[in-house]
Each structure stands twice: as structure tokens, then as C-alpha cells.
Amino acid sequence: MADDPLVIAGREFGSRLILGTGGAGNLAILEQALLAAQTELTTVAIRRIDTTGAGAGVLDLLSRHGIDPLPNTAGCRSAAEAVLTASLGREALQTSWVKLEVIADDRTLLPDPIELLDAAEQLVDDGFTVLPYTNDDPVLARRLADVGCAAVMPLGSPIGTGLGIRNPHNIEMIVAQAQVPVVLDAGIGTASEAAFAMELGCDAVLLASAVTRADDPPRMAEAMRLAVQAGRQARLAGRIPQRFWARASSPDRSLP
Amino acid sequence: MTVTVNGQCWELPDGSALADVLARLGTPPRGVAVALNGAVVPRAFWAGTALRDGASIDVVTAVQGG
Numbered sequence: 001m002a003d004d005p006l007v008i009a010g011r012e013f014g015s016r017l018i019l020g021t022g023g024a025g026n027l028a029i030l031e032q033a034l035l036a037a038q039t040e041l042t043t044v045a046i047r048r049i050d051t052t053g054a055g056a057g058v059l060d061l062l063s064r065h066g067i068d069p070l071p072n073t074a075g076c077r078s079a080a081e082a083v084l085t086a087s088l089g090r091e092a093l094q095t096s097w098v099k100l101e102v103i104a105d106d107r108t109l110l111p112d113p114i115e116l117l118d119a120a121e122q123l124v125d126d127g128f129t130v131l132p133y134t135n136d137d138p139v140l141a142r143r144l145a146d147v148g149c150a151a152v153m154p155l156g157s158p159i160g161t162g163l164g165i166r167n168p169h170n171i172e173m174i175v176a177q178a179q180v181p182v183v184l185d186a187g188i189g190t191a192s193e194a195a196f197a198m199e200l201g202c203d204a205v206l207l208a209s210a211v212t213r214a215d216d217p218p219r220m221a222e223a224m225r226l227a228v229q230a231g232r233q234a235r236l237a238g239r240i241p242q243r244f245w246a247r248a249s250s251p252d253r254s255l256p
Numbered sequence: 257m258t259v260t261v262n263g264q265c266w267e268l269p270d271g272s273a274l275a276d277v278l279a280r281l282g283t284p285p286r287g288v289a290v291a292l293n294g295a296v297v298p299r300a301f302w303a304g305t306a307l308r309d310g311a312s313i314d315v316v317t318a319v320q321g322g
Contacts, residue, residue, distance in 0.1 A: 020321070020322045021322070022321040022322050044319065046316050048262040058319060084296070208322065
């Protein structure tokens with residue numbers, strides 16, 4: 001919303017939905033989904049150039065619509081790999097922003113917290129604006145912010161699972177102590193879960209598979225945009241306390 | 257000399273520079289980065305960076321992901 005921008009590292013975004021580009025069947029569908037999401041920032045992966053041309057074209061698409069690419073370090077297993085990949089992303093895309101991912105194994109795709117913190121520290125020292133994909137661990141989130149990360153991006157559940165937010169209380173604790181924006185990243189399956197993330201107090205939601213692998217990606221992208229807006233409004237509006245017993249909302253006297 | 261480009265062995269004439277590898281790959285004018293032996297070489301230095309036998313070169317770009 002125009003009067004409620006997301007601010008990361010001093011930069012304002014009108015949209016609180018960051019739609020990743022991974023998983024889309026083709027560029028035309030991705031383009032429609034990105035436009036329906038009204039995202040201003042989108043993740044891209046850094047990979048060896050493919051002489052067959054496969055995977056090319058995403059940068060042209062983004063520049064055509066003024067959407068900024070956010071290079072990630074997806075697939076990296078160690079701090080050293082992530083630092084090199086981030087440096088290549090900076091050189092290729094002329095941006096010092098990086099979505100830092102250091103995963104532990106292929107089965108869980110969970111972040112390796114030791115390597116992640118090490119890489120974050122090195123990249124911050126090298127002048128990067130670091131947005132780390134992290135476990136839903138309040139202590140690790142705090143440590144990442146302490147070393148200078150510009151945001152923290154805890155998972156709701158493992159990448160691509162669509163299991164939603166498995167530990168809402170952890171997300172609330174991360175939000176409660178956060179000195180930097182909190183972006184719920186990974187695990188969202190449907191719109192209600194994106195709204196829930198915002199209701200828990202997250203500043204933004206980053207998702208890809210939930211949209212790109214939906215039956216109708218542009219429609220799901222629109223659903224996610226609306227859900228993020230609704231969840232943000234609900235958070236700002238302040239929900240009523242939960243009660244055990246009913247409380248009437250109609251007057252209890254002067255019945256005929 | 258023999259160098260490795262994105263995991264494949266290439267034979268190059270002695271005296272080749274990094275820019276020669278990029279030209280042979282048909283590298284697009286933007287959105288590309290290069291690492292030589294694990295260190296990023298900025299575009300401005302491609303022409304002046306001489307290669308040695310056994311060099312390992314990675315040429316990357318942005319693709320859909322994440």
C-alpha cells in the first residue's frame with residue numbers, strides 16, 4: 001500500500017510480496033504471474049551459462065517490467081561457495097543485494113546455520129546488502145541481524161513443501177525481537193498462509209512454488225497479493241483477544 | 257594449453273586471454289559474470305587477463321530460481 005511501504009536497507013517497496021522466479025513452466029506464465037503479483041523485487045539463481053540458451057530470457061523479462069532481480073545463492077552448501085556465488089551475482093547483475101542461502105542437504109533444503117552465519121558476516125564485511133534465508137530460529141535470526149544483515153527471512157516450512165507455517169510462535173518471537181524487517185520465506189502453500197504470515201507480524205512474504213507450480217499461476221499470484229495486503233491490514237488493525245467463552249455482540253437487554 | 261570452462265576441457269592457443277573464452281562462448285553483453293580459479297574477474301579485466309595451462313573458468317548468468 002502506498003502509505004505503508006516496506007523499507008529494507010533504506011529502500012522503499014510498495015509491494016510486500018516478493019515473488020521468486022523459480023519453478024515456472026515457461027516465461028510467458030512467469031511474466032503473467034509477476035504482473036499479477038505486482039512484485040517489485042524477484043529472486044533469480046546464478047548458474048553456469050548454458051550454450052543451448054535454456055534458462056535465458058528472464059533478465060530481459062524483468063527489465064521490460066522494471067522488476068529488480070535479487071540474485072540468490074541457491075544450491076550453495078558452504079560459506080565459501082555462497083560468497084563466490086554472491087560475488088558473481090553482484091558482478092553479473094550490478095547489485096550488491098543478495099538473498100543468501102546456504103543449505104545443508106538436498107532432502108530438507110534446510111539452511112546450515114553455521115555456514116550461513118559465516119557467509120553473512122563475510123558478505124556484510126564486503127559491502128553486500130544481505131537478506132538471509134534462515135531457519136525459524138529466533139536466536140539465529142538475532143545473530144544474523146547482529147552481524148549486519150538487512151533483513152531476516154525465516155522459513156515457514158521447508159522449501160517447496162507447501163506445509164505453511166509450522167511454528168507460528170517462533171515466527172512471532174523473531175518478529176518481536178527483530179531490529180530489521182522479517183520476510184517469511186519458504187513453505188507457503190496457499191493464500192491463507194501468506195495472510196497468516198503477515199498477521200503474525202512479518203513485514204513481507206517471499207514465495208515462488210506456491211504460485212509457479214499452482215494450476216493457474218497468475219490467479220494464485222493475485223490471490224497471494226490480496227492475501228498479503230489483507231494480512232498486513234489485519235495486523236495493523238489489531239485482532240481481538242481470543243476468549244474461551246462466547247461474548248455476545250448484540251445488546252443483552254430490551255428483548256421484546 | 258588446456259583449460260576448463262564450465263566443467264569442460266578446452267584446448268586454447270598459448271597466449272589466450274579470458275576475453276577469448278567469452279567470445280567463443282558467444283557471451284551476451286550483460287548479465288554475465290566470470291570467475292577464474294575461484295575468483296571473480298570484472299568485465300573490464302577480461303581482455304587483459306592472460307590464461308595459463310590448467311586454468312579453471314566459470315561463466316555464469318541469472319536464470320529462473322529461488
